[in-house]
Amino acid sequence: MEADQEEELLQTLPRERNWYGTSYLCHFQGFWCPSWAIHGVISFQKHFQARDTDLILTSVPKSGTTWSKALAFAIVNRTRYGLEDNPLLTVNPHELVPFMELNLYVNKNRLPNLEDRSDPRILSTHLPYPSLPVSIIDSGCRVVYVCRNPFDQLISHWHFSLKRAQEDVDPPLPLEECFDLYCKGVHSFGPFWDHVLGYWKASLEKPNKVLFLKYEDLKEDVNFGQLLKLAKFLGFPFSAEEERDGVIEQISSLCSFENLKDLQVNKTGELAGGFKKSSHFRKGVVGDWANYLTPSMVKRLKDLVEEKLAGSGLSFKAF
Numbered sequence: 001m002e003a004d005q006e007e008e009l010l011q012t013l014p015r016e017r018n019w020y021g022t023s024y025l026c027h028f029q030g031f032w033c034p035s036w037a038i039h040g041v042i043s044f045q046k047h048f049q050a051r052d053t054d055l056i057l058t059s060v061p062k063s064g065t066t067w068s069k070a071l072a073f074a075i076v077n078r079t080r081y082g083l084e085d086n087p088l089l090t091v092n093p094h095e096l097v098p099f100m101e102l103n104l105y106v107n108k109n110r111l112p113n114l115e116d117r118s119d120p121r122i123l124s125t126h127l128p129y130p131s132l133p134v135s136i137i138d139s140g141c142r143v144v145y146v147c148r149n150p151f152d153q154l155i156s157h158w159h160f161s162l163k164r165a166q167e168d169v170d171p172p173l174p175l176e177e178c179f180d181l182y183c184k185g186v187h188s189f190g191p192f193w194d195h196v197l198g199y200w201k202a203s204l205e206k207p208n209k210v211l212f213l214k215y216e217d218l219k220e221d222v223n224f225g226q227l228l229k230l231a232k233f234l235g236f237p238f239s240a241e242e243e244r245d246g247v248i249e250q251i252s253s254l255c256s257f258e259n260l261k262d263l264q265v266n267k268t269g270e271l272a273g274g275f276k277k278s279s280h281f282r283k284g285v286v287g288d289w290a291n292y293l294t295p296s297m298v299k300r301l302k303d304l305v306e307e308k309l310a311g312s313g314l315s316f317k318a319f
């Protein structure tokens with residue numbers, strides 16, 4: 001699609017206010033896409049050629065994406081780097097595992113060169129399952145989805161918007177307004193329930209293709225529950241010797257919230273798009289929503305999510 005056609009398309013799409021900044025959200029292929037990302041989405045869908053060896057990390061924003069990137073990178077590269085020289089100590093996880101539509105394909109004048117990347121390429125996207133490029137679905141590449149209970153995801157997203165808005169001209173939206181938009185499905189890459197259900201169903205239909213992880217499960221049992229499962233799925237299972245030598249625990253400590261948050265590389269500086277690296281690390285806990293949502297908000301969202309997820313077999317422990 002040419003630039004002027006994209007511009008025309010943008011003009012025709014339904015739009016809503018974004019939670020921060022001067023950009024807006026447009027309704028594209030059934031989800032709410034930040035207007036500034038439309039070009040990257042279309043270019044990614046059109047040009048990306050998946051390899052069978054690719055590992056694609058997916059999520060709704062603020063669901064544990066940063067964590068899953070760090071974990072996948074550390075698992076896959078554990079024989080290349082030791083604990084002392086691990087790139088995670090000096091490079092932000094979003095730079096090690098870039099977003100395709102938000103980073104790699106965002107440039108209107110140049111397509112990224114992904115051919116020179118060595119296998120396995122670890123890449124990421126926030127696109128809903130039905131909007132993934134055909135080659136991701138059709139190839140043998142593997143997809144890891146991380147999700148989080150909607151209450152914490154909403155509150156995390158709202159805080160992220162507050163931080164983001166400080167640098168923009170527009171004041172941030174109050175929580176009540178964001179909550180209302182959230183219940184209408186209006187937030188980056190929302191509606192939440194469509195996003196999670198798309199990947200949930202794919203993970204049930206194709207368990208060797210799509211691994212479905214929950215932030216709360218990672219918090220509860222990162223080592224022998226989730227990391228074992230993740231490493232096996234990625235094609236890099238831990239050997240009995242590694243298990244015995246504590247390699248799993250070393251990886252979970254390296255990627256822990258406390259460790260990553262305190263690294264100089266994650267405290268200062270910005271990522272592409274002007275996002276502060278530090279804005280990806282806030283509290284890192286389950287249940288912080290209880291400090292913000294009123295009982296009536298909790299009831300409204302709980303009822304809504306239960307209705308949307310009814311019959312799917314998917315549920316969240318945290319509410």
Ligand code: A3P
Nearest residue numbers: 062063064065066067156256257281282283284
């Ligand atoms: P909170 O705002 O609730 O603290 P994403 O990476 O998808 O943008 O999600 C960001 C959320 O994950 C933030 O949640 C952030 O603090 C938390 N987070 C970031 N790194 C983490 C890690 N290594 N372990 C656990 N949580 C992490």
